[in-house]
Amino acid sequence: MSQKILIVEDDAILVEMYQTKFEMEGFEVTTAYSGKEALQKLKEGFVPDLIVLDILMPDVNGFEVLKEMKQEPNYRQIPVIMLTNLGESKIDMNKELSYALGVRDFLIKSKHTPDEIVEKIRQVLS
Amino acid sequence: MLKFNITKREIDKIIHENKLLFETLEKEKKELKLIQNSMQDGLIILDTKGTVLSCNDSVKKMLGMKDCFIGAKRDLNNIQEFFNKKIIFGKDAPATFDEIVNLNKRKIDYNIIAIDDKGGETILHVIISPIIENKEVVGILASHRDITELENEKRNAKIEKRKWEAVFDHTADGVVVITNRNRLIVGANPAFEKIIGFREAEMVGKDIHGYMEIHESDREDECLIKKSIERNGEEIEGLLKRSNGEHFWAALTASSVADHSIYHEGLIIITVRDITKEKEIEQTKNEFISIVSHELRTPLTAIKGYLSMMIKGDSGPLEPKQLHFLNRIYLSTERMVNLAEDLLVINRLETNRLVLNMIPLDLPKILNEVLDELALKGLSRQISLNQIVSKNIPKVLADSDRLRQVLFNLIDNAIKYSYNGSRVDITVSAENDFIQVQIKDSGVGISDFDREKLFKKFVRIQNELSIKAGGSGLGLYITKNLIEAQGGSIVVESEIGKGSTFIIKLPKNK
Numbered sequence: 001m002s003q004k005i006l007i008v009e010d011d012a013i014l015v016e017m018y019q020t021k022f023e024m025e026g027f028e029v030t031t032a033y034s035g036k037e038a039l040q041k042l043k044e045g046f047v048p049d050l051i052v053l054d055i056l057m058p059d060v061n062g063f064e065v066l067k068e069m070k071q072e073p074n075y076r077q078i079p080v081i082m083l084t085n086l087g088e089s090k091i092d093m094n095k096e097l098s099y100a101l102g103v104r105d106f107l108i109k110s111k112h113t114p115d116e117i118v119e120k121i122r123q124v125l126s
Numbered sequence: 127m128l129k130f131n132i133t134k135r136e137i138d139k140i141i142h143e144n145k146l147l148f149e150t151l152e153k154e155k156k157e158l159k160l161i162q163n164s165m166q167d168g169l170i171i172l173d174t175k176g177t178v179l180s181c182n183d184s185v186k187k188m189l190g191m192k193d194c195f196i197g198a199k200r201d202l203n204n205i206q207e208f209f210n211k212k213i214i215f216g217k218d219a220p221a222t223f224d225e226i227v228n229l230n231k232r233k234i235d236y237n238i239i240a241i242d243d244k245g246g247e248t249i250l251h252v253i254i255s256p257i258i259e260n261k262e263v264v265g266i267l268a269s270h271r272d273i274t275e276l277e278n279e280k281r282n283a284k285i286e287k288r289k290w291e292a293v294f295d296h297t298a299d300g301v302v303v304i305t306n307r308n309r310l311i312v313g314a315n316p317a318f319e320k321i322i323g324f325r326e327a328e329m330v331g332k333d334i335h336g337y338m339e340i341h342e343s344d345r346e347d348e349c350l351i352k353k354s355i356e357r358n359g360e361e362i363e364g365l366l367k368r369s370n371g372e373h374f375w376a377a378l379t380a381s382s383v384a385d386h387s388i389y390h391e392g393l394i395i396i397t398v399r400d401i402t403k404e405k406e407i408e409q410t411k412n413e414f415i416s417i418v419s420h421e422l423r424t425p426l427t428a429i430k431g432y433l434s435m436m437i438k439g440d441s442g443p444l445e446p447k448q449l450h451f452l453n454r455i456y457l458s459t460e461r462m463v464n465l466a467e468d469l470l471v472i473n474r475l476e477t478n479r480l481v482l483n484m485i486p487l488d489l490p491k492i493l494n495e496v497l498d499e500l501a502l503k504g505l506s507r508q509i510s511l512n513q514i515v516s517k518n519i520p521k522v523l524a525d526s527d528r529l530r531q532v533l534f535n536l537i538d539n540a541i542k543y544s545y546n547g548s549r550v551d552i553t554v555s556a557e558n559d560f561i562q563v564q565i566k567d568s569g570v571g572i573s574d575f576d577r578e579k580l581f582k583k584f585v586r587i588q589n590e591l592s593i594k595a596g597g598s599g600l601g602l603y604i605t606k607n608l609i610e611a612q613g614g615s616i617v618v619e620s621e622i623g624k625g626s627t628f629i630i631k632l633p634k635n636k
Contacts (some may be wrong), residue, residue, distance in 0.1 A: 013428045017435075024440060085423040109427040110463045113434035 002028045003125060006048040008038040008065065009083070010057045014109070018052065021114035027121075035060030039068055042075050050121060053103075055084040066101045079124050081105045083117065168250070168270035174227045174263055176200045185270050188250060189213060189240050211240040211248075219252070226256045227263050237273070249274045300398035302334065306382060307391035309334045309351070321376075321400050323369030334396075338366055354380040355394060363401065375405040415473045419466040426466065430459045461598075468600040472583070475607045482611060486521035486635035487529060489561055490554055496533045497552075500541065507546045511537070514553040521635040522561045524612045529632070535605045536565045536628050543591050543626070544569035560614070560631040568625035577620060581606040 005027045009015045012033070019029045030048065032038035036059045038051070055062035062082060069075050082098045085108065095106045104124045107117060162169060168185025172178050177199050181191060190210030198208060202221050206213060216236040225231045234254040241247050250270045257265035294301060300318030304311050311334055314326045322329075322337055329337060338351055350364040359381055366376045377399040384392045433456045435441065437449065444452070474480040490513075497511055504511045522529070540550040544567045553564040569591065572580060576587045586599040609616050613633045620626035 011424050011428075014424065014431070017428055017431045021431075021435060021440070085420070085427065110423045110430065110466070114431045115434060115438060 002026050003049040004028045004030065004047075005121065006030050006032060006038065006041065006046070006051045008032045008035065008051060008057070008062070009054045010034055018114060018117070021118060022121075025118050034058060035062065035065040038065055042069070042072070047075060048078060050125060051078055051080045052083050052117070052121070053080050055082060063097065063101070066098070066103070070101065079104045081107060081117075081120060081124060083107050083109055083112075085109045166272070168272075170268040170270070171257070172200060172223070172266040172268065174223075174265065176223055176266070179265065188248060188270055188272060190242065209240075211242050214239045214241070220254075223254060223266050226254055226266055229256065229263060232256070238270075247274065248272060249277045300400075302329075302396050302398065304334045304394050304396065305391055306394055309394075311337070312393065318398060321368070321374075321398055322366075338398075350376070350378055351380075351396070354378040354396065355382070358382055366398075374400055374402045377401045412473055412477050415469055419469040419473070422462070422466040426459060426463050430456070430463060433459060465598050465600070468598060468604055471604055472600065472607075475604070475611065480611060482525040482528060484523055484525055484612070487524050487526055488519075489522045489524075489529070489563070489632070490515045490519055492526070492530055493533055493552065493554065493563070496530060496537060499534065500537055503538070504541055504550070507541070507544075509541055509544050509546065510549045511541075512549060512551045514551060516555045519554055519556055519561060522632045523635040524614075524632055528608045528612060532605050532608050532630065533563070535601045536630070539601065540565050540567040540569070540626075540628075542597075543567060543589075545591075556634070557631070559634050559636075561634055562629060562631050564627060564629045566625065566627040571622040571624050572618065572620040572626055573622050577618060580618065581616075 005022055007015055007018050007022070007029060009018070009031075010033055015031050015033065019031060022029050030041065030046065032041055035057050038053075039060060053062045053065060060068075062084070066080065069078065069080075080103050082103050082105070084106075098106050105120050107120060112120075162180075162182040163184070165182060165184055168188045169182045170178060170185055171180045178195050178197065180196065185191065192208050192210065195208040200223075202215060202219070215238050218234075219236040219238065220234055223234075226234060232255065236252055238250050238252055239247055240250060249272070251273045253269050253271075255267050255269075256263045257267050294315045297315060297317055300315065300321040302311060302314040302318050311329045311332055314322075314329055316326075319326055324337060334351055335349070350362065350366065353364075354360075354362050357380075359379065361377050361379045363375065363377050365373050367373055378396060380394050380396045382392055382394045433452060436444070437452050437456060471480070493513065493515070497513065500511065537550065537552065544550060548568045551564075551566045553562075553566070555562050555564075570589045572587060579585045580587065581602050583603045584599040585603075586597060606616050609630055609632070614631050616628060616630045618626055618628050
């Protein structure tokens, strides 16, 4: 059975791109266009094998999603990869905060190709 | 009959004494004349009716006086006939000297102008005073003093003063003059009044700090005035407050003037520019750059991502030419990604918002990783990258990502500007408080002229290799700023055609 990935990202084109790539690599992809939608899906009982999470989103941001997740034993253990384009100076702080919240990897969208992201996902899942 | 019992001897004595007295008198008269004539002031002596009794040489010359004036009566109506010069009397010159004669006045003074036939003007100040003997006025003395030079000087000074007042009043920058010792306001121009919001009259004599300080605390380092005075002549920026409580950005320059004549402690002139608008524009610009670079990242991510998938064959097999074109697009996209990244870093640097995580780092290890990343690039042009690392290099205190970026930029540049088949040597050594990294190439080199502007923003040196190398002209600007933000320094030595050596020093961890 293929592994399930939840993509949380507000930019439709990027969602489509990552979804296409991940599916080509044999993953089963579910998408959420906001933090709120992601939390909704989790609350409905959906448990992915990994979450690719954006930080800057209109309603509930990535950190808020992470914090919510940490309170629920059902999905506390789901590995998360942060994928963001946040400004340079914030990256270091965000990185620290993300790792403190148990994030497995922290990637800059514009720097990493979909291929490289798949590679990171495989590393985390192995 | 009176009989004089005088001896001839006594008569001789009297005659002799009289003769001596006469001689003395003659001598004194001569001396008096001499004194009169050598006086610079012009003197006219008149009797109480206004008839001229005598004049000295000075006054004759001053007025171009004819000899017939002696014995004539002073009458303003026909006075001109006694002089070779044209005489113009001041409005307050009296027709008669009755006031003086009757002792109603002890002194009358007025000015006259004497104009010679060439139009040369002499301005004379005339003082009329009584000559008194036994409480009776027996004559009148009119003394004339040449005040031409003084008057001209006064007039020039007035013009000069007006000129400077005009400059002071119409300067667009606020100018305030204060005393050096007690910092009391001596004067302020209208521009200053407008900027600060108080009238000059309210401020004169008061302490400048009351008008140009926004911090209630007396923290010395927060006092803009003090700072600007310390850095005499250098412009400093800071926040000030207007009379209505509104804060504004100001640029201050203080210059001390040693004016010991009036204020022995000297004066300080402070110019104040309201740079609130400039600051707002700067802020808007920074925000704009930040937003644009940020917003660019998302579409660039999609372009780059899809391109990488196509190149990989995710959308099906590609013709060699298609692959070649896509690779070109990919490279250009990478450059745009880097440019957006660079602009963001610059934005952070220039607004002091770059967060550095300074920790002890193993520089040779980071250098190794950077060289691994660049190995392929070197190899593709047969440029060998050689490390010469001294033993036991102590840890450096720096930000890991920024140190990596600095090393990457400099070595990447060395490769870019090297000829195919040459070498780049990277030497790491420890010096007193610093770790030194020397990056030496044997490439195109940089001229002295270009070296001056090498570390400036958007500067790209034109040479045979720079066209191929590409770049935004931001790399070295960022590199230098990042090194300095980490407490280090960078210098470059170079010779055209022989190559360049960049030497960076970063503080050792203590």
